[in-house]
Structure formats: C-alpha cells, structure tokens
Amino acid sequence: MPRETRKILCPVNLRHVKLEQNAYEEACEMAVRRGAELIVATIAPEMERNLNIRDSEAYWSGELRKFVAEHPPGPVDPRLVVRKGAVHRQIVRLADEEKVDLIVMEAANPRIQDYLLGTTASHVAAHASCSVYLVRTP
Template sequence: MSLETKLILCPVNLRHAKVEYNAYTEAVEMAERRGAKLIVATVAPEMERNLNIRDSDAYWGEQLRKFLKDHPAPGVEVEAVVRKGAVHRQIVKLASERKVDLIVMESANPKVKDYLLGTNASHVVTHAKCSVYVVRT
C-alpha cells in the first residue's frame, strides 16, 4: 500500500530560526517533490517572558510571516499557524486536527548537542499518529 503525502507540518522555533532551520528547508523540499501543502507552525508560550510583548498571537504571527518572507518556498502552498501552549502538545494536537501526513521537525534546541532527540521531538515521535521525520541539528 502506497502512502500519499498531501499535507506536511513543519514546526519552527522562531527563537532559534536565525541559527537552525534545517527542518524547514527539508520540509520545503519534500513538499515540492511530493506536491504537498506545507503548514509552518510556531508555538508561543502561554505567558511571555518578555513583558514588551502584549499581544502574543500578533507578535509571533508577524515573526512567522517575516521568517517565511526571508525563507520563501517557491512552488509550494504554505500556510502559517501560530499556537499557544506546550510545544510538544500543540504540535501533536495540530497534526491530529489537520490530519497531517508527515511532521518534519528539528531534533533539539541548537544549544543541546548532547542528546539525539530533544524533549519536544521525543514527545512528538511517541504521540503523533502520523510519520515524523526528525532532522538532526
């Protein structure tokens, strides 16, 4: 039985987007090859540490739009999504709600080089109902 990939989810951590976005690059290439739509999502914290951020949804939505403008995906339909909460839970929830075929994500925080999988990737791999492609950072 052949599995078709129509919808790919790629979560990006915008706090580290200037350092690492290998998973995003891989997700764009996969979406292009497979003719799939790409959902690029970021998860904002429930409570911002930065008191200057008054409207978290608007702030992170704008940051995500800037990221997508700086890293275009020609030939790929891209949807930007901002969620709030625990990163690993929101990724799994979004994938389930949207019936995503594949999640493409980074393995860990760029500063944590000692672990194969970070806690977010580990949780997503364990709990997602779809395939998960983990890009080693």
C-alpha cells in the same frame, strides 16, 4: 503501495531560528516533490517573558510571516499557523486536527536542559499519529 503525503506540518521554533532551518528547508523540498500542502507553525508561550509583547498571537504571527518571507519556500504557498501552549502538545494536537500525513521537525534544541529532560522531538515522535521525520541539527 506507498502512502500518499498530502499534508506536511513543519513546526518552527522562532526563538532559535538562526540555529535551525534545516527541517524547514527539507519540508519545503518534500512538499514540492510530493505535491503536498505545507503548514508552517510556531508555538507561542502561554506567558510571554518579554513584557513588551502585548498581543502574543499577533506578535508571533508577524514573526512567522517575516521568517517565511526571509526564507522563501519556493513554489509552495505555505499556510501559517500560530498556537499557544506547551510546544510538544500543541504540535501533536495540530497534526491531529489538520490530519497531516507527515511532521518534519528539528531533532535537537540548543538548550542543555532539553538533553536532561527529554526533547520536544522525542515527545512528538512518540505521540503523533502520523509519521515524523526528524532532521538532525549539525
């Protein structure tokens, strides 16, 4: 008997949002098809490079709301979450805390050092206690 998917987590890297939306679109479609709750999350850096950002959590919450408004998820009403810290660790931690059944995320990051050091997706796939669906970036 197949496992039921009740919660889907879709982490979105807002710094590369123009390059990667495939996983978000796939997560929205999966949530509709499976009748699952959708959690859309972004991970803010511990230390902002942009010194004009005074309240990092408020800034990234606004950016995440703006992203979802510009890319409507259809009939799904996603829950938005902002975390701070190391991206790969926070995604796994959030998935565990929320007891998600599936993480849907991009499989590649356009920065070259990720290919040399290993990717966030590979860490999440190796350490998450739930299933991970990786969407390749064209």
